[in-house]
Amino acid sequence: MAIEKPYLDIPGTIVFDADQARLGYALNQFAMSLMHAENRERFLADEGAYLAEWDITDDQRQAVLDRDFNRLLELGGNVYFLAKIGATDGLSYVQIVASMTENDADGHAAMMVAGGRPVDGNRYLHEWEDRS
Amino acid sequence: MNARISAALFMSHVPAIGVAVDLARTDEPYWQPLFDGIRPAREWIADNPPDVVVLVYNDHGNAFSLRMIPTFALGMAPSYEPADEGWGPRPVPTVDGHPALSAHLAQSLIPAGFDLTLVNEMTVDHGLTVPLTMMFDQPAAWPCRVVPLAVNVVQHPAPSGRRCLELGKAIRAAVDSFDEDLTVQVWGTGGMSHQLQGPRAGLINREFDHDFLERLVADPEGLADVPNVDYLREAGSEGVELVMWLIARGALADLGGGPPPREAHRLYHVPASNTAVGQLILENSPA
Numbered sequence: 301m302a303i304e305k306p307y308l309d310i311p312g313t314i315v316f317d318a319d320q321a322r323l324g325y326a327l328n329q330f331a332m333s334l335m336h337a338e339n340r341e342r343f344l345a346d347e348g349a350y351l352a353e354w355d356i357t358d359d360q361r362q363a364v365l366d367r368d369f370n371r372l373l374e375l376g377g378n379v380y381f382l383a384k385i386g387a388t389d390g391l392s393y394v395q396i397v398a399s400m401t402e403n404d405a406d407g408h409a410a411m412m413v414a415g416g417r418p419v420d421g422n423r424y425l426h427e428w429e430d431r432s
Numbered sequence: 433m434n435a436r437i438s439a440a441l442f443m444s445h446v447p448a449i450g451v452a453v454d455l456a457r458t459d460e461p462y463w464q465p466l467f468d469g470i471r472p473a474r475e476w477i478a479d480n481p482p483d484v485v486v487l488v489y490n491d492h493g494n495a496f497s498l499r500m501i502p503t504f505a506l507g508m509a510p511s512y513e514p515a516d517e518g519w520g521p522r523p524v525p526t527v528d529g530h531p532a533l534s535a536h537l538a539q540s541l542i543p544a545g546f547d548l549t550l551v552n553e554m555t556v557d558h559g560l561t562v563p564l565t566m567m568f569d570q571p572a573a574w575p576c577r578v579v580p581l582a583v584n585v586v587q588h589p590a591p592s593g594r595r596c597l598e599l600g601k602a603i604r605a606a607v608d609s610f611d612e613d614l615t616v617q618v619w620g621t622g623g624m625s626h627q628l629q630g631p632r633a634g635l636i637n638r639e640f641d642h643d644f645l646e647r648l649v650a651d652p653e654g655l656a657d658v659p660n661v662d663y664l665r666e667a668g669s670e671g672v673e674l675v676m677w678l679i680a681r682g683a684l685a686d687l688g689g690g691p692p693p694r695e696a697h698r699l700y701h702v703p704a705s706n707t708a709v710g711q712l713i714l715e716n717s718p719a
Contacts, residue, residue: 307588312632313669317588325498332497333520349444356642368434379629380493387518393447397633397674408634412703413462416625416636423665 311428316378324376330354330364331381340388369400435533435607435614438480441473442648442679442712443566445489445621447517447558453565454523466709468701470566472595473711476624480715482617484577486529486537488679489559490585491620492517495551500614501535501587502549504599507556507580508534513553520531524561524570530577533610542685548600558581563621566711574678579669585622585673590660593675600682607683620680624672624700625666626707635668636708641700642688644674645712652681670707679690684716691717 307315314320321328330351331340343350351361363371364385374381386396398408411417420426449466452458495517497500512527551591561581568575584590591599591692602619607616627635630679644667647655656678663672686692692715701709 310632310665310669312630313627313664314630315588315664315669316586321498321587328493328498328533332493335494335516337516341517344665371515378493378498378586381498384493384518394705396647397628400630401633402631403526403634412636415638415702416706417627417632417634419625419635419640419666422632422635423615429652 309425311422313366314373321368321378322376324360324378324401325365325376326355327360327372327377330356331384334384334388343388367399371397372385373400435610435612436606436618436718437604437618437683437685437716438482438615438713439617439696439713441567441617441619442677442680442686442710443621444623444704444707444709444711445559445562446704446709447562449709450522450558450562450565451525453570458512458580459589466701468706469625469701470678470711473697473699473713474567474569476713481615482596484533484616485581486607486616486618487560487563487621488581488583488676489563489700490509490673491582491675492557492559493586494557495582496516498587500553500595502582503584503591504546505549505551505582506534507554508550508552508584509554512556512560513560514578515557517557522558522561523574524565524589526561527564527574527580528577529558529625530579532612533614533616534579536610537603540601540609541602541672544602545604546602549713551582554580559621562571573681583676585675588622589658590672590675592660593656593678595659596634596675596678596683597687600679600686603679604688605686606682609623611717618680618683620677622676623667623671623683624674624708624710625668625671627668628670628706630669632668635656636702637666637668637699638702638708640666641708641710645698645700645710647674648677648681648712649693649714652678652687681714684714685718693717
């Protein structure tokens, strides 16, 4: 019997469960390696060469080069590990988070100061499909 | 005289709060309301100092990678160094542990049915150090010992609220049977509503958060039955950290038939970076 995943109908959200973790294991371990300063330097000096040392898929490799965090989430990345890629680029958490949304960093920060993204209209997938 | 739990504290552990202190930005207009808001908590703890804090938090891919994912990991060490999370380690003191209490907790909680992972060597990230900063500011050394209890809320499934509350009850029984004169606080950290990932990032749910605070005080048994999907949907994908608050709540005596706790402090503030900040102090009323 399949595992029930009631969280799959939350819009704009990929819950990092054990299946996502299976897809993204090498990707997240690559990101984890950037906790070490010498690895950050090696990665920035030659991203392609550094990524070639990791058993990640072509899609994952391209999404890292593109810094496409939403794509990386789909491909099994977890935001806490992906944040280490952003940190390596010198980005703040707000900048990393904003890059996944419709806002730029200033717009995102302004939305947060104004109280954040409201939950109404943002609970279920069908609410996002209805509005398009 | 045995150890006793004097209070449960609950608070967010937003990394940006730590950065604001580390970089002396707490007087900036953005941060001033938050730091004004936590001042009563700092005054309270000056009057009610703990010898040891059992500090419930989650690691954010720093001490633990995905190589091993313990659901409940108890720190056993004499000390814990702050982690380098990618921006360099926070400039905060080494965290001193309490190995004898850790050993007692392991020997009490595992036979009671909580199959903890025991960790002799680990660093501690902002999940543990930011609450210490919120309560104690910038001392040369932390004024108490800390027993870290790391909970996996990063890779799902995370433990249920019910499991967390029951673990808290077992922690109270274990602390009460520790044969040393110690004042112990249990801190539950993380939350409140926030989402750091995907196009829905930035979600805040004030109504959920306020209801959570009310029920945490007055209806913890009912709150423990809220399924994790409700946190994910209503409080954001990272808002599920709030289940950790139920561990601290479970450690208060009223859930073992004692009188209700006394609320000493409550704060709610939006935002700190991407997150709604909550802080609550409940003084234990021993039976």
